[in-house]
Amino acid sequence: MFTGLVEEVGAVLRIFPAGDVTEMEIRAPGISAGLCKGASVAVMGACLTVTALGRDSFTVEMMEETVRKTKLGRLKTNSPVNLERAMRLGGRLDGHLVTGHIDGICFLAEMGGQGKTRLATFTAERELTRMIVPKGSVALDGVSLTVIDSDPVRGLFSVGLIPETLRRTTLGTLAVKDPVNLETDLIAKYVRRFVLPAENDSRGGSTRGEITWETLRENGWI
Known part of the structure; x- marks a missing residue:
């Protein structure tokens, strides 16, 4: 979970395929010292996992879904990227609750x-x-x-x-x-x-009806 407050603007060092994932190394002298393998980092708002650390850089892996559904697949060497480490539970929330799951x-x-x-x-x-x-x-x-x-x-x-x-x-x-x-x-x-009606399920039927005054009465809400 993140707050949406950018800690540092890093720079992409390289992007390369690694089997069924894409790896990206990012130069970030401001936050890399505070990272460890397995840590979560928001890169341009997308939550990614740190897989390797350099002296002033870190590497993350991206699934095909991430590359396809976000702008990360359009990044190139030297592209600037907004970076934020995961928030600490119990700390101040100066932004808002950000999951790092791009819609x-x-x-x-x-x-x-x-x-x-x-x-x-x-x-x-x-x-x-x-x-x-x-x-x-x-x-x-x-x-x-x-x-x-x-x-x-x-x-x-x-x-x-x-x-x-x-x-x-x-x-x-x-x-x-x-x-x-x-x-x-x-x-x-x-x-x-x-609140809204559910989309039809795979069998062609509705998984849940629309909320109306009648359904509220039937379920004892009014």
């Missing part, structure tokens, strides 16, 4: 704003934007941000970027149409799963 990729549609702050608008699949609400939280490339506005019908949402975020993360270098790893709010996923 999909969104794309920068517009970067506006006045002065030192920026208003960034992103486009994403409507299935994802349905779980994004104003004043809620999202993690973009591993950065915890507060949603300013959301339009699920058009597949759009916007966040504000303060100067500190622009300086200390990769979000400050984004250009229009750039891909960004998106993790929606953890609580919203479960609420939507329990």
Whole structure:
């Protein structure tokens, strides 16, 4: 589990296939000394496991699903990456609960704003934007941000970027149409799963009915 507060912007040293996984070595002098084999690290928001350590670097493995479903498969040598070590249970939670499980990729549609702050608008699949609400939280490339506005019908949402975020993360270098790893709010996923009708199961039947006033009465809730 992570908080969405980036500790360091590292750099990809190399990416190479290793059997049925892809390995990536990352230069990170700021956090590598505090890592060990088996530790979890959020790389651009994706939770990965450390498999080897260098003097100021570490190596992680990526399954095919990770390479395909996130922007990590698009990284190259020298690509900058946001990094965060796993949070300590009992510590302060300055961002929000981030699992490191990427829901999909969104794309920068517009970067506006006045002065030192920026208003960034992103486009994403409507299935994802349905779980994004104003004043809620999202993690973009591993950065915890507060949603300013959301339009699920058009597949759009916007966040504000303060100067500190622009300086200390990769979000400050984004250009229009750039891909960004998106993790929606953890609580919203479960609420939507329990409230909305379940998708049909493999046999063609519904695994659970829609919650209505009638079903609430039948089960003694009202």
